[in-house]
Amino acid sequence: MIDRTYFEPADLEQARSMLAGAEGLRIVAGGTDLVVAARSGKAPLPERLMAIHRVKELIGLDSDAGGGLRIGALTTHGDLETSAAVTQTWTALSDASALVGSPATRHVGTVGGNVCNASPAMELGSPLLVFEASIELASGGGFRSVPFSSFVTGPGRTSAQPGDLMTAVVLPPLQGPGRVGSAYIRLEYRLAMEIAIVGAAAMVRLDETDRCIDVRVALTAVAPTCVRAAQTEEMLRGETIDPGLLERAASAATASASPIDDVRASADYRRAMVPVLVRRALTRALDRAKPN
Secondary structure (H helix, E strand, O other): OOOOEEEOOOOHHHHHHHHHHOOOOEEEOOOHHHHHHHHHOOOOOOOEEEEOOOOHHHOOEEEOOOOOEEEEOOOEHHHHHHOHHHHHHOHHHHHHHOOOOOHHHHHHOEHHHHHHHOOOOOOOHHHHHHOOOEEEEEEOOEEEEEEHHHHEEEOOEEOOOOOOEEEEEEEOOOOOOOEEEEEEEEEOOOOOOOOOOEEEEEEEEEOOOOEEEEEEEEEEOOOOOOEEOHHHHHHHOOOEOOHHHHHHHHHHHHHHOOOOOOOOOOHHHHHHHHHHHHHHHHHHHHHHHOOO
C-alpha cells in the first residue's frame, strides 16, 4: 500500500507556501481528469496531493470596470455554462462548457483543471484563443500572467513552472465598435461524455454595414495544441462575408491543422472535417453578431 501525503490549504497564501516547500506536489480540484487517468491505468495517483477546493480566492467570476472578466481557476464548467456574463458576451466559452462531460462532471470539473490538463481536445482551448485570454499564476515567488496562446505547449504540457498554481483565466474586454458574436462547435460521436474529434471556435465583429472588422478562428483536436487559423482570419478581415468567401476561408483553415491518426479518427478524416466545423462556427458567430 502506498502512503500518500495530503495537503489542504485554507487560503491562497497558504497554498503558495505549501507549493514552495513541497517538491513533486500535485494540485487537485475537481479531480475529474486525475481520477479517470488513475482508474484507467494511464497514470497512478500522485504520492503528494494538494486539494485547493477551500481556497476562496480561486472561486467565482468577476467583471472589471473596463469590461473584462476574471474567471477563478475553481470556477466550474457548470458556472460558465449558466453565467449571464459569459453567455451574453463570451458565448463561445459557454458553448464549450456546455459540452464538457455530463451535468455531474460539469458540476465539479473546473476551468483550471481543463486548462492545466492541456489536452489537444480541451473544450475551452479554442474559445480562450479567440478571446485572447491570459492565465494568472501564483507561486511562492509572486504572481505572473501568461498569454493562453503560449501557456499550453503540447499534449499534457504547459509553461507553468514547479511551484506554480493557476489562479485565474482573464478575458480582455470585447468592447469596441460594431457588434460581436462568437460560437464553438465540435464534431463528436456521442452527445454526452465525449471529447472533440474536431472542434472550432469563431469570434466576429461586424460594423453597421455587416462588414467584418475583426475575426478570430481557432481549431481543437487537430494539432498538438489548440491553434489559430491565421489564413482564414486574413481572408475574412475587412470583407463583407458572403457564402462563397465563407466557404473559401473555411477551406483555408486546413493549413493550420496537423492532425494525427488515433483510435477515434484518422488524420485524413479530421483534416476533411476542419472546413466543415469552421464554416459552422463562423456561421453561428455571424448570426449572433447580427441584429435580431
